[in-house]
Each structure stands twice: as structure tokens, then as C-alpha cells.
Amino acid sequence: MKNYVLLWHDSARATGGIKAKEDTNAFFKQENYQIIDTPTGKIAKVLYVFCVLPFIFLSIRSGNIIVQFPSGKPFLQKMMLRSIKYLSGANLLLIIHDIEALRIHVGTEYTKENKTELQLLKLADGLVSLNKVMTKWLRQNEINVPITELRVWDYINPAPIHTQKKYAGSVCFAGNLDKSEFLYKYDLKHTLTVFGKKTVERSFPNSINYAGVFTPEELPSKLNANFGLIWDGNELTTCAGNYGTYLRYNAPHKTSLYLSSGLPVIVWKEAAVASVIEQYKCGLTIESLTDLDRILDELTPSKYEQLYKNTVKVAEMMRQGTFMKTAIESLIGKIEGKNNG
Incomplete structure (x- = not known):
């Protein structure tokens, strides 16, 4: 047919x-x-x-x-x-x-x-x-x-897959920053580098580093972190509100941006894509962002290396x-x- x-x-x-x-x-x-x-x-x-x-x-x-x-x-x-x-x-x-x-x-x-x-x-x-x-x-x-x-989602990524970075517990986030209300409550030890459109004039906490807005084609080469974060809603302890709850059903495209670039992900444990991350062992699933400092501190370089190697396999699948x-x-x-x- x-x-x-x-x-x-x-x-x-x-x-x-x-x-x-x-x-x-x-x-x-x-x-x-x-x-x-x-x-x-x-x-x-x-x-x-x-x-x-x-x-x-x-x-x-x-x-x-x-x-x-x-x-x-x-x-x-x-x-x-x-x-x-x-x-x-x-x-x-x-x-x-x-x-x-x-x-x-x-x-x-x-x-x-x-x-x-x-x-x-x-x-x-x-x-x-x-x-x-x-x-x-x-x-x-x-x-x-x-x-x-x-x-x-699969992802045609124009940038080469990132080579493995020295593990430093670094995390980035890409998305619509105006609806990512949780960012304004993020006050952790590990700095979060964020990318995306920001039309509301509000100051981020000191632990947020705003890096600008780029097209999906430009962004992969800018993701110089150990992990990409998948989170939504207005709370740190869970993904709440309409957008947060939607993660139970949705497949956020940022998941594919991160993985196809060679970045393991950190995602809410109850998100639909969490099952993919757990199956391919290409990231971490967490219940609350308040646990993030502890989880990143406890992760060893050797465990991160294995997450990265698994991520590269998924990246190749997505690119095809x-x-x-x-x-x-x-x-x-x-x-x-x-x-x-």
C-alpha cells in the first residue's frame, strides 16, 4: 500500500x-x-x-x-x-x-x-x-x-554528539521560561543554566544562569552541561498545575533535544517519558527538585560515564x-x- x-x-x-x-x-x-x-x-x-x-x-x-x-x-x-x-x-x-x-x-x-x-x-x-x-x-x-x-520524539540534530564531559554535576534547562514558574523558586547549590524565550521581566534566583534564546538547530551546540532537565509547573517538589500534570501524558521535545545531543536527562519520576529513561538507562528519575543537590553529589563519575554511553546509543537511534x-x-x-x- x-x-x-x-x-x-x-x-x-x-x-x-x-x-x-x-x-x-x-x-x-x-x-x-x-x-x-x-x-x-x-x-x-x-x-x-x-x-x-x-x-x-x-x-x-x-x-x-x-x-x-x-x-x-x-x-x-x-x-x-x-x-x-x-x-x-x-x-x-x-x-x-x-x-x-x-x-x-x-x-x-x-x-x-x-x-x-x-x-x-x-x-x-x-x-x-x-x-x-x-x-x-x-x-x-x-x-x-x-x-x-x-x-x-526522534530528532534531526545538526551538531555532533557531545563528547563526554568531566562530571561536575552541571545541569541545563531549555524551554518556555514564561510558563516555567518553578525556575523562580530554584535556589540550590548546583547552578542551572537555562535557555529559552523570556518575555516577563523578572529576576531569576542566583543559582539560575540565563543563557539566551536559540533555534532548535542552534541550541544543541550550546548545551555544555552534564544533564538536561525535564520539569514543568510551578513547584519544586512535584510537577503541578496544568503544564506540570501534562507531563504524565506528554513527550516533551526537550527530552529529544538533550538525548540526541549526548546529554543524559533528569526527569520527574511520574512523567510519561520516565519509563523510556529507565528502560534505556540514559538519565535519572527524581520525585522532587529539592533532592537534586543530594543526587548530583552522590553520583560517581563512573556511574555518569555509563549513563553517557547509554545516552549516545539513544542519540544515534533518534537521529535515524x-x-x-x-x-x-x-x-x-x-x-x-x-x-x-
């Missing part, structure tokens, strides 16, 4: 989410999937979705059409997915990046938005979920199509697109088995 990929061009540039989509498209191109391209201009996108894409989908009578979810403004996304479902003869496969009902649309005031999001997900003939926890939520919401789990290619091939196999059964 032929595989098609709908390539949607998002606007923002210096964000991990956009790079995750671009890298995924690049890995599919390596597999010779046929690209269905779309324009970049706002008006051109609308015209293309309503006047051109329906005829393209009508011409596709079999195979699989892969779409990264979400893509585009809600009304455009709805039109695209419905066109694939009802005009083409192909299976609609969705790769989930975010589910807003879990991320920010939490509460009864978002009932309408969450219902619409679920209706779109239910159009799919198959889904690539981020992990088993997200899959469980999808099943609880009556999505019964074949699902495979990605677990962690191993996780995405495995997930999508498994999903297509499940769908073909279901259709032939």
Missing part, C-alpha cells in the same frame, strides 16, 4: 513543536512516502484546503494518508481531516503531538472544545499516541481504532528516526491485519 504524508507549514519557528513536525516529515521522506504539500501563506492555505485538497484526496483510492495532529487552525484542520475521511479511499492515520483536553482545556468550561477535538480524533483509522498513559485516556474516551505508541519509523510501521501493520482479518 502507498503511504502519503500531508505536509502542513506552521508559522512559528523557534519552538520544539515545529521542529518535531519537520523532523517527522523528513524521516517519512527518507522512507519514500509521497508528500502532499500545502502553501505557506494564510490566504493561500484557506484556498488550498477548500479548493485543491478535496480533488487530490478524491484521486487517492487506497493506501494511508498520514497527518500530524494538530495541524492548522481548527476550521482548516476539520476540513482537511473530513476530506480525507470521506473523499479519499485511504486510511487516515494521525500522529498526535498534543491533546488540548489534557494540556490546557482542563475543566467544564472547555466541554465544547474538547468534544470537537475528540470528534476529529475519532475520524482516524489509526493513531500514533505518545505513550500508554495517553492511549489509556483515548480508550476511555471511546476511541477504538488501532493505536501504537511513539514514546519519545528509529522511534517514529517503528511506531508508524507497527500501526500500518495493525491496520492491514485488521482489514485482512
Whole structure:
């Protein structure tokens, strides 16, 4: 069966989410999937979705059409997915990046938005979920199509994998600093070097070193620490609030930035990606950031060396697109088995 990929061009540039989509498209191109391209201009996108894409989908009578979810403004996304479902003869496969009902649309005031999001997900003939926890939520919401789990994003990294650094207990953090409220409570012995956009004029504690904002392509060469930190929310003792709780379902792209660069990670023990870190032994899982000084002090150089060696193996897998290619091939196999059964 032929595989098609709908390539949607998002606007923002210096964000991990956009790079995750671009890298995924690049890995599919390596597999010779046929690209269905779309324009970049706002008006051109609308015209293309309503006047051109329906005829393209009508011409596709079999195979699989892969779409990264979400893509585009809600009304455009709805039109695209419905066109694939009802005009083409192909299976609609969705790769989930975010589910807003879990991320920010939490509460009864978002009932309408969450219902619409679920209706779109239910159009799919198959889904690539981020992990088993997200899959469980999808099943609880009556999505019964074949699902495979990605677990962690791959990463096309333009910089060489960092050589092993002398262990000094150094840690860095990359992300949206405006929503990383925990940073303003970070007052530990080990300095945390942070990268990212910072629009709010607030001073960091003395143990925070702000290093600026860089694109996902520039950032890997700047990560000169022993570990990369994965944490979110407004507390040091746990990952709290909507963004912190979302780590139970999400696969933060910073995980892939760190690992593909050769940095072992430190992550909240209850985060979904913690199971990946524990399986590949490429980092540390912790319950609270208040334990960080003790954990870093107790870690020996020889134990860090083993974490680094394991991380390099994962970095090579990510740079080759191993996780995405495995997930999508498994999903297509499940769908073909279901259709032939």
C-alpha cells in the first residue's frame, strides 16, 4: 500500500513543536512516502484546503494518508481531516503531538472544545499516541481504532554528539521560561543554566544562569552541561498545575533535544517519558527538585560515564528516526491485519 504524508507549514519557528513536525516529515521522506504539500501563506492555505485538497484526496483510492495532529487552525484542520475521511479511499492515520483536553482545556468550561477535538480524533483509522498513559485516556474516551505508541520524539540534530564531559554535576534547562514558574523558586547549590524565550521581566534566583534564546538547530551546540532537565509547573517538589500534570501524558521535545545531543536527562519520576529513561538507562528519575543537590553529589563519575554511553546509543537511534519509523510501521501493520482479518 502507498503511504502519503500531508505536509502542513506552521508559522512559528523557534519552538520544539515545529521542529518535531519537520523532523517527522523528513524521516517519512527518507522512507519514500509521497508528500502532499500545502502553501505557506494564510490566504493561500484557506484556498488550498477548500479548493485543491478535496480533488487530490478524491484521486487517492487506497493506501494511508498520514497527518500530524494538530495541524492548522481548527476550521482548516476539520476540513482537511473530513476530506480525507470521506473523499479519499485511504486510511487516515494521525500522529498526535498534543491533546488540548489534557494540556490546557482542563475543566467544564472547555466541554465544547474538547468534544470537537475528540470528534476529529475519532475520524482516524489509526493513531500514533505518545505513550500508554495517553492511549489509556483515548480508550476511555471511546476511541477504538488501532493505536501504537511513539514514546519519545526522534530528532534531526545538526551538531555532533557531545563528547563526554568531566562530571561536575552541571545541569541545563531549555524551554518556555514564561510558563516555567518553578525556575523562580530554584535556589540550590548546583547552578542551572537555562535557555529559552523570556518575555516577563523578572529576576531569576542566583543559582539560575540565563543563557539566551536559540533555534532548535542552534541550541544543541550550546548545551555544555552534564544533564538536561525535564520539569514543568510551578513547584519544586512535584510537577503541578496544568503544564506540570501534562507531563504524565506528554513527550516533551526537550527530552529529544538533550538525548540526541549526548546529554543524559533528569526527569520527574511520574512523567510519561520516565519509563523510556529507565528502560534505556540514559538519565535519572527524581520525585522532587529539592533532592537534586543530594543526587548530583552522590553520583560517581563512573556511574555518569555509563549513563553517557547509554545516552549516545539513544542519540544515534533518534537521529535515524528509529522511534517514529517503528511506531508508524507497527500501526500500518495493525491496520492491514485488521482489514485482512
